[in-house]
Structures are given as structure tokens and as C-alpha cells.
Amino acid sequence: MTVEDLDALSWKSGEVGLFVSDMNNAFTERGSDFDRGRQNAGIDTNYYFDRLERVVTPAIQRLAVAVRGSGGPVLWVKPLIVDDRARDWPRGSRATGSAPLVPGTHSWDLMPGLAMDPSDYEVPKQCVSAFWCGSADQILRNRGVRHVLFTGCLTNGGMMVNAVDAAMRGYQVTVIDDACAAFSQDLHDAALRAHSIYTVASSETALAMLVE
């Protein structure tokens, strides 16, 4: 991604929003049901959790500070599953393994190292997309956001689905490479190059553009 490409996007004060996908303990904690499910499927989960702890979390936290400072909204998006059989999620979705997932529980809380500011938005979603099944679009549109930075997990799941949906709704979309994680570098890279409708940049580059 060249500076010229990024220059074509809006970085004006208040027009950049930060979308943080599924960074709550249910999906980011070693030893969670989510972790055990992947391990039972034969996946070595150390890469994923190492990346979350060492790379992704600090990058998201820095971006959140910068976006707030520029007058834009920060959206912490979390799956909300009230029914213990996930019947409040779309048929065919794979939410059953995470149900229930509700406020007031450890699984709902953000992973250590991440902190909401009182001015931030907690955005529950009841399908993978917070644009179809949450208030992401309303918040971003009402706040006058034109350009959304996407972060969180999984790069090839919630992050990618929401980035595509934002692009469909007319937002400029940048995916922050080092603020996302998948279960392997190959899956992460494949998701970053899967859709030409979003731009990919590092957090360092995005932070520099926000400061300018």
C-alpha cells in the first residue's frame, strides 16, 4: 500500500472510526472453550494467542487512543448470544459452541491490555456482521464517519465479514494488518488479499496518517 493510495482516503478529524472485532475473553483467552475447540481439531493455537498478546492488543490500544484523539468513534464489537442453544443467531451459523455469551460475564469482558473509554461504543451483534445484526452502521453514519479502520479477530472471520459489509455500505475501509489475527499466518494473509474492496495498512502507517 503506497502513501498515494492512503492519501486518497479520508483521514479528516472525526471522519475515521475504529472497528474492533470480537476481542473479548471468549475468543482471546488461552484455555477458553474457543481455544480447546481449536486444539481438539488439531490446531496449534500458540501462534494465534501469541500474536494477540504481543502484536494485536498493543496495536489496537494505540489506534483507539489515536482515533479518539482525532474525534472519531471507537466501536468494540462483541457477539451477544443470550439463548444457550444460540437460537437467537441465524440458522446455520456456528454460534452454538460459544453460547451463552452475555454482558456481566468474564467471557464478555475485553482481553487484558484493552480498555474502553467512556466515549467508546460497546456494540453487541447477533450474527457475524455488526452491520446486519448490530448498530455499527447507525453509529458510524450518525457520527459522520467516512473511513473505518478494521481490527480484531479472526482476520478470516468476523473481521473480514464486517470489513466487506462496511465497504458495501459505502465506507472507505482499511484493514490494519498487525491489529488482526487468524489461526495461522497463511490464513491471515489469504484474508488480507481476498477482497480488493479494502485497503491494507500497518498500524504504524495508520497512526501517522491520523496524526497528520
Next chain:
Amino acid sequence: MTTPVHNQSADAAATALVVLNVNHVTASSDSRFVSRLRASGCDTTYFERRVQREIVPNINALSRSVRSENGSVIWIRPEWRTETLADWPTSTRSNMAAQGFDTPSHDGLHNFSLLDGLDVETGDHDLTTFSPSAFWGSPLLATLRNLGIVDVLIAGCFTESAVVINAMDSTNTGFFTTVIEDACTSISAERHEESMALHSRLFKVANTRDVIARLSGK
């Protein structure tokens, strides 16, 4: 690649086949898109053969099967009326223009018409979309809900863009969603397969023969 086909709904009439972008502007050998690829040195043989030998026959077979069970067939075509694609989402414009989608495509123009050989029948639905997602850029979601659809079958092109985007939206809006792997295509086999592999956990994947067997067995 394919996953088992399950009986999703009790009623085959609650099935819709959604066919994406199999019109001249996207899928014809003489389109500006394919011509530009060819001129840039890209081998378009795979795409042209796959459209003619697999995609069109498989879509026809699927649509016959869906209609025979009183299901619905919905043809989606992309429309834009400006050379700059100003009526499409911002993030899509530059790439689409660069790929040759830079002249208007709408009703009354040859490039808007469906490919020759596709069997469209009275009673089929014909929708125009102003976005790669017909769930967002057309009345598709309202049409599916009004028809009482439960199962959505997705076919068409291109696999890595409209097909997977609409399949994700279909799942997120509550439909049992199956992408018909041999009724979709990309420019190359590699791009098709990579995209199917990356997205396949977000919806079901099946082939034409199995889906027709499932429909007729309901």
C-alpha cells in the same frame, strides 16, 4: 471441498436459486472485462470454457430443478449508469473501472443482457443491484423474505467477490446458504479454489448434482 448437503427446510418450495452476474458485461468472451484481461496477457481460456461448459449448463439444470419443486429462481444483474461508477459503493469504483467495467450497463444495453443459453422463464425474478452485495444493493432480501424462502442456493460469478459476499450476507440475514461450487467461477481455477477454501466455513458448499438430488428427494 464440498460439504454434505443436509435437508434444511421441510419444503423445497422454500428454496431460491440466486444467480449472480451471468450477463454479458461480466461473463461474455467479448466483454470489455475479458478483452482487457486478454490484452494484458492474462489467459482467459479457463474462464471462457468454464462459463460455457459448466456454469451455464449447471445453472440451467439447477433452475429447472428449483422450478419443478415450486421454488424460486432469481437472476441478479449489476447496473451502473455512469462511467465513473458513481452509483456504486466508493470502495468498489477504482478496481471495477480498472478492470473494464467503465461503461454504463443497464436495461436496454447489450452488455446488460443475460448470457445466451441461459433458460429464463416467466415467473423468475429479475433484480438489478447497485453493489456487489445484492442484499444491500437490490431488493433481494425483501424478495426472499416475502417469498418465504428458507434455503438460498448461490451461483454465478465471480467466486471471490459477488459469490462469497452474497453468501456471507445470506447467512447473516438468516437463510440456510449453500454455494454451488460447480456453478460459480472466477478468472482462474486457483482464484476460485482459494476463495472457496478461505470462505467455506461461513456457509455450506455443494455441487450441482447433489443439490438436485436433494431437491428432488424432498
